Amino acid sequence: MKPYEQAARTVEYKTLTLPSGLTVLIRPMPGYSAVHAIYATKFGAIDRDFKVDGKEVHLPAGVAHFLEHKMFESEDGDAFAKYAKTGANANAYTGFDRTAYIFTASSKIDESLDVLLGMVGNPYFTPQTIQKEQGIIGQEIKMYDDSVDWRLMMAMFQSMYEKHPLRDDIAGSVESIAQITPEMLYDCCKAFYRPENMVLALAGNITEKQVMDACRREGLDKPSAPVKVERLMPEESALPWRREYEISMPIVQTGFGLAFKEQPVEKGNLKREIIYDLLPDLICGGMTPLYRRLYDEGLVNPEFDGETLMVDGAACVLFTGESNQCDRVLELLREEIQRIKAQGIEEELFTLVKNQLYGEAIVDMESVVDAASSMASAHQHGRTLYDGIRTLAALTKEDVDRELATMLDPDTSVVVKILPQKS
Amino acid sequence: MERINIAPGVYLTRLEAEKFNRQRISIHFQFPNQREDATAAAVLPLVLERGWAECPDMTQLSRQLARLYGANLGVDATLNGGNRVITVDISGIKNEFALDGEDLSAEYAKIALGVAFHPYLIQGEFDPEAVEIEKQKLAQRLETEINDKRLYCVRQARRIFFAGSPAAVERDGYLEEVPQVTAHTLKKVYDRMVSTATIDVMVQGGDADKVKKQLESCLAGLNRQPAKLIENLAMPVTELRHKEEYFDMVQAKLCMMFTWESPMTSADLNAARLAMSLFGGSVSSRLFLNVREKQSLCYYCASTCSTMTGAMVVDSGVEPANAKKAEAAILKEWENLKTGEITDEELEDCRRSLLSGMDAVGDSLEGEENWYYMQICRGEPLVSPSKGKEALLAVTREDVRRILKGFHYSLGYLLTRKENGYETL
Known part of the structure; x- marks a missing residue:
């Protein structure tokens, strides 16, 4: 058997497109007791301006997240109360470019599927229920205001982007969510909660028949009324909005972030997406000389890390950590980036990082939660997990070197520091 | 196994x-x-x-x-x-x-x-x-x-x-x-x-x-002399203490600690699991439904308990000005469970959620290992999750009350802004 073929078989799952436009991904996992289900829409915090059937809609920050909370309420009761009757463990989350509703259950799967499909398919909002939610979400916003990591990340986005909605918190602010009306929420549902913008992914102790029956009960087996949607994304400069930013918080060690504003990754460029996934490990991961030096000299703690983000209209590479000598860390990090750009990445390191990513792809299909999440995520990025494995197998060091030459330009970088508050 | x-x-x-x-x-x-x-x-x-x-x-x-x-x-x-x-x-x-x-x-x-x-x-x-x-x-x-x-x-x-x-x-x-x-x-x-x-x-x-x-x-080369492990413990009942610490923070944090007074045993474990699910350990719990959802007094408000230390912890993130109100609301929910009605519906909702979790234990390497290693730590005979479910099914409303009644509120620790401390509330 050719290398990677065994892995390709391991990431198999069934893909169906229903007459309503809904994509269904099913991965039965023999021997497992539980099922994890994800019902997700490609609608997140950055989708703030759009046209739906000719009507222009402009949302205040935080609507996608607010809507996620409100979806749990319907005219005939709270979805959590309904899940309590099935024993399912349910939740939801909102990201920059998606919102997902999930449950894990080991019994009464059909009933849980009815709750999941029903709550998202039949939204119900009133001014009174909206007002109640503003209090709870206000508390959530305040909790994040005290989080060093979150404040650091948001400050980096706010420094890089002048207009892109990444600069606003996923949950919005107390002031922005106060502007939310039932009409806005219904507009979002019409534009983004239509079946063709959604994916239903299930993994575990489940059959295709069970899923299809549930979709039929919810009417998803019939064509849905066409809706014309146009996303409006503001024009964004290639350069950062501001280069440096400092805030203070009641902490004892400076938190720092170095971010590079990159060109958005065009849809379908899977090779580039995978290179983004590899980059942090190639530059500052545990196997790199840079990490070892920073670690041994006591300049960073093990939480020092890099990550990348790719959404519509934006892509960036972020390095974050805590240090009492953050200027020195930033200097060494910048030097290493320039060295790698000039000399190319080390061959052995590239092979090892690629190996790791291969292992992760196999591991991700082991648990019902990770499998369903990976399937849904791949679909929302316009690919399959098999595409990912195949592209990874073909990736060369030269591909990465070529891509790196156009990235991590010092002129596109921003530095953010969170300083200990002076008493 | x-x-x-x-x-x-x-x-x-x-x-x-x-x-x-x-x-x-x-x-x-x-x-x-x-x-x-x-x-x-x-x-x-x-x-x-x-x-x-x-x-x-x-x-x-x-x-x-x-x-x-x-x-x-x-x-x-x-x-x-x-x-x-x-x-x-x-x-x-x-x-x-x-x-x-x-x-x-x-x-x-x-x-x-x-x-x-x-x-x-x-x-x-x-x-x-x-x-x-x-x-x-x-x-x-x-x-x-x-x-x-x-x-x-x-x-x-x-x-x-x-x-x-x-x-x-x-x-x-x-x-x-x-x-x-x-x-x-x-x-x-x-x-x-x-x-x-x-x-x-x-x-x-x-x-x-x-x-x-x-x-x-x-x-082969080791001189093995296993030491006796420390058994389950419990802190004595004390007078209620309130402590506070000040930071310039947006959301206050309140941690309440309760003691069961005498060490818990393995026999208390399943009743404690259900009691926590009912009090503050799930989305069907009184703390989630009443203190968070109905009264909007906190963003998170969760209870956990350890049979090894006989301690129950309720930690919550609250509006600084509402800390005392949140503490009173949490205590009220505890009191209501000890002496008031516990409906069949809420008891079974919580039990169902725990049973579902036990079903899923065998679906992850870490979950399965943890299931058996925790039994080893408690000195219990090793039983599968499906056997464990039987013990949970046998827990009664009175078992749950017995667990909750056994706790004594010992300490409230508040992290807040100076102007919102206990002294000024």
Whole structure:
């Protein structure tokens, strides 16, 4: 058997497109007791301006997240109360470019599927229920205001982007969510909660028949009324909005972030997406000389890390950590980036990082939660997990070197520091 | 599942892992937590994780793990009541996924047992340079504890609540004692661990017989004298204390600690699970539904309890001006459960959720291992999750009340802005 073929078989799952436009991904996992289900829409915090059937809609920050909370309420009761009757463990989350509703259950799967499909398919909002939610979400916003990591990340986005909605918190602010009306929420549902913008992914102790029956009960087996949607994304400069930013918080060690504003990754460029996934490990991961030096000299703690983000209209590479000598860390990090750009990445390191990513792809299909999440995520990025494995197998060091030459330009970088508050 | 005794206080447990893509080996060392060497014991996992006799360099070890397709090696410390558990674990993809036909199982076993039993030593002691680097890392971790206010609040509350008991000994040691840790003191605590700990090796997938032989060879040179572990404990009832600490923060944190007064036993476990689910451990709980959803008094408000320490913790994130109101609301929900009505519906909703969780235990390597290792720590006969469900099904409303009635409110710890402290409320 050719290398990677065994892995390709391991990431198999069934893909169906229903007459309503809904994509269904099913991965039965023999021997497992539980099922994890994800019902997700490609609608997140950055989708703030759009046209739906000719009507222009402009949302205040935080609507996608607010809507996620409100979806749990319907005219005939709270979805959590309904899940309590099935024993399912349910939740939801909102990201920059998606919102997902999930449950894990080991019994009464059909009933849980009815709750999941029903709550998202039949939204119900009133001014009174909206007002109640503003209090709870206000508390959530305040909790994040005290989080060093979150404040650091948001400050980096706010420094890089002048207009892109990444600069606003996923949950919005107390002031922005106060502007939310039932009409806005219904507009979002019409534009983004239509079946063709959604994916239903299930993994575990489940059959295709069970899923299809549930979709039929919810009417998803019939064509849905066409809706014309146009996303409006503001024009964004290639350069950062501001280069440096400092805030203070009641902490004892400076938190720092170095971010590079990159060109958005065009849809379908899977090779580039995978290179983004590899980059942090190639530059500052545990196997790199840079990490070892920073670690041994006591300049960073093990939480020092890099990550990348790719959404519509934006892509960036972020390095974050805590240090009492953050200027020195930033200097060494910048030097290493320039060295790698000039000399190319080390061959052995590239092979090892690629190996790791291969292992992760196999591991991700082991648990019902990770499998369903990976399937849904791949679909929302316009690919399959098999595409990912195949592209990874073909990736060369030269591909990465070529891509790196156009990235991590010092002129596109921003530095953010969170300083200990002076008493 | 099979658990066999290999040497005094050393056991090997073999668990099925056929359906998984990974295999896993864990080596648990459980021994009484001692105040005098707590800081050295906190440095130990950090130094062990850097490498071992055959691969002393941490970067080379990282590369070796990446070569094994991103195998995951961890050395971690946890506390089980008055005992410390240091766990070396490794997990990685099964042999069938190896691209060049490598015997991954053998490599995993070699690394895990090597890290646990053959550390890198220089003249019989740990590498002093590695020890100094990891001491610095521990000191940094201890210094930056206040960055996470939720965790910090719970830790501060625990420090006061458990004062004077074995459960008060810090998992991460003490900042002021970090400088005194040396390569020599670290070796002493390592020797105490390998000679006196109860050792449990759990093998999931891979070749357990081969691991057994390798383990026996590791034990051959050791003078094993397992120490008696500290039993379940409980703090005495005290007068209610309120403590507060001030930070310029947006959301206040409130941690409430309760004692069960006398040690809990394994027989209390399932009733305690259901009681927590009902009080504040689930989305069907009174704290979630009433204090968060109906009264909007907190964003999170959760209760947990440990049978090993007989302690119940309620921690919440609250509006600074509402801290006292939130505390009263939490106590009211507790009181209502102790003396008021508990409907069949809410009791069964909570039970159903726990049962569903038990069904899913066998769907992850870590979940399954944790299920059995916790039974080992509690000194119980090992039963499968489906047997465990039977015990949960037998819990009655009165069992739940008995658990909740047994708690006494001992301490409220509030982290808030100065103008919102208890004194000014």
